[in-house]
Amino acid sequence: MTGKSATLRSSGGDRGGWLVKLLVILIVAMWIIPSLGLLVNSFRTSVDSSSTGWWTSLFHPLSTQWTIENYQSVLTSGGLFDALINSLIVTIPSTIIPITLAAFAAFGFAWLKFRGRSLMFGVLVGLIVVPLQLALVPLLRIYQSAEMTGSFLGIWLAHTGFGLPLAVFLLYNYISQLPKDIFESAYIDGASPFTAFTRLVLPLSVPALASFAILQFLWVWNDFLVALVFLGTSSDVAVLTIELASIVGSRGEAFHLLTAAAFVSMVIPLLVFLTLQRYFVRGLLAGSVKG
Amino acid sequence: MAEAIHPIRSMTPGLRILRALVVVGVVFIALWLGLRVLRDPNTFAAFGPTLSKLAQALVALILGVGGIWALFYAANVIIEALPTRATDFLRPYVFVVPAVAVVGLYLIYPTAGTVVGSFTEVPEGASPLTNYTQAFTDQEVILALRNNLIWLLIAPAASVAIGLAFAALVDRIKNESLAKAFVFMPLAISFVGASVIWRFMYAWKPPGQNQIGVLNAIWVAVGGWLVDLGLLQEVEPVAWLQEIPWNTFFLIAIMVWLQVGLAMVILSAAIKGVPRDLVEAARIDGGSELQIFFRVIVPTIRGSILTVFTTIAIAVLKVFDIIFVTTGGNFDTSVVAVRMYQEMFRFRNFGQATTMAVILLVAVLPIMIVNIRNLRRQGVGA
Secondary structure (H helix, E strand, C coil): CCCCCCHHHHHHHCCCCCCHHHHHHHHHHHHHHHHHHHHCCEEEEHHHHCCCHHHHHHHHHCCCCCCCCCHHHHHCCCCHHHHHHHHHHHHHHHHHHHHHHHHHHHHHHHHHCCCCCHHHHHHHHHHCCCHHHHHHHHHHHHHHHCCCCHHHHHHHHHHHHHHHHHHHHHHHHHHHHCHHHHHHHHHCCCCCCHHHHHHHHEEEEEEHHHHHHHHHHHHHHCHHHHHHHHHCCCCCCCCCHHHHHHHHHCCCCHHHHHHHHHHHHHHHHHHHHHHHHHHHHHHHHHHHHCC | CCCHHHHHHHHCCCCHHHHHHHHHHHHHHHHHHHHHHHEEEEEEHCCCCHHHHHHHHHHHHHHHHHHHHHHHHHHHHHHHHCCCHHHHHHHHHHHHHHHHHHHHHHHHHHHHHHHHHHHHHCCCCCCCHHHHHHHCCHHHHHHHHHHHHHHHHHHHHHHHHHHHHHHHCCCCCCCCHEEEHHHHHHHCCHHHHHHHHHHHHHCCCCCCCCCCCCCHHHHHHHHHHHHHCHHHHCCCCCCHHHHHCHHHHHHHHHHHHHHHHHHHHHHHHHCCEEHHHHHHHHHHHCCCCCHHHHHHHHHHHHHHHHHHHHHHHHHHHHHCCHHHHHHHCCCCCCCCHHHHHHHHHHHCCHHHHHHHHHHHHHHHHHHHHHHHHHHHCCCCCC
16 A cells, blocks of 8 residues: 555554453454354253353363264264265365366466457456346256256356456456566467466466465355255255255254354364465455455 | 477378367267266265265366366367467467356346346236336335345444454554454354354343353343342343344344454554554654544555445345344345345245345445445555
């Protein structure tokens, strides 16, 4: 934004009085307690879970009977293991396919000359503004007549379509800034644009690709609406969010199972988030416009 | 691959075309077989349930990830088989047409269909505006619109206010990144997962039993204390999500809990970008910390504040999961997106469903334009 001068941070460190510390602790507590309750309760027995608050176990950890039965139960009879695999089946291609299409397109728009270039680019990126709800009814009709509902291919393509405008926009911003010389020397050496793209552009664009990949991965993993409309609730294909919502519907008061199931659904995004936080933050602002 | 280009170019045209046909044939047969296997969950039934599921996953990954690359490769091989001039002309389209085609099918065509459908999918001979007049006279729809408005008025402002306050406060303490990580973490959690977390926070047990939800436990404890002091007649646990009209606010709290992390991260980065001279100068002029915050820091980062605000506003207008999972739109909590889903799947009224979608678009569009303009002004890219 502004200024070359040193930032506030460098004057930072521990400048807060007790009031500042108290407020920070208060907010952090409000943000931790809900998740902490979920985690603690998922290891409690069904009797404990329905008769006392989870904090009693936290205050008396030694006299509490801890158990992993809830996890065993939701993963096996609860069908959550299949849902976990289904989520992977849905999420990985739904991340790779749009990123591949977008990288090819971004390179084409940035470095190749052809008719209709600015029109196509303008339309594609302009579609960022369209909420995906606009696409649901007509697409569902196509899917129903083509028997594509409930198929993994169908949801891969749906997530691809909905993610592409943003992906092209982000990757274009990056790829168009690559130095021109590298392409020229590659072409002189006889490389085709295809080779230049796979050998030069992709390796050089890893930071941008990673930012978008994390964003799209989390988005698809956590998606509920698109999966509900196009993939459905049958246990062959249901993803974690769908399965979790259906447990809420069928066993809404069985909090020992619900908390375990919710935690299962959160493990992978949390791991991705914790290990790749740096890329995630970078992609966040740019990705905040996702439709 | 660079070494391989020349040998292909030096092949006779006939050989090149033959090669292209073989590659295309192999790719398409492989994709077709793979998709058939994927559609039939019993393909690997002989391995037992767990292994068969894993085998299916493996096929899916090879197919999904490898398939897209195989298609691009095949397209490139076809192009290379053509005469040089045709190759040069068509090559750029190999790069951009797949993306444009997918977006055309998945966004342009259906969006047009939705907008047109909202006017044409009416009973025989009825006015094209029937869906809209029906929508705006339906009490349920008006309720959903009102709720969307309440969400819009509260969730973005609350998220920005808390996120900004936290970003400014945390800037002054030692364990800054740790504190931030905790507030940021919910961003990785799905709306469905967050809904479950908060259903548990809001859990209700009949009076006399132990409360297992944090909120009711606090409510009953504090209330009981007030009763002991004689300040209150009696206290009963509250079914927070069924308590009209306050339940909408308890649902909004879930959204705020999720979005504050986004606001905090972006605003924290912006605060750290405020030039130090500016703040020092204000300090020398005798400004208090609060004055500096409101008169120097906030105006300097207003672009970022606007970005965060509009971003959350857009998410709020489209909110669906939280309400669908917690109340299903009952107890007067419905919003437009939930209403749309119900029109689609419960009432099978596609005309009304498309109308809901158009209402969403009209609501989102102005905010989206402000957002993009603002992003562009800030020069934000990847």
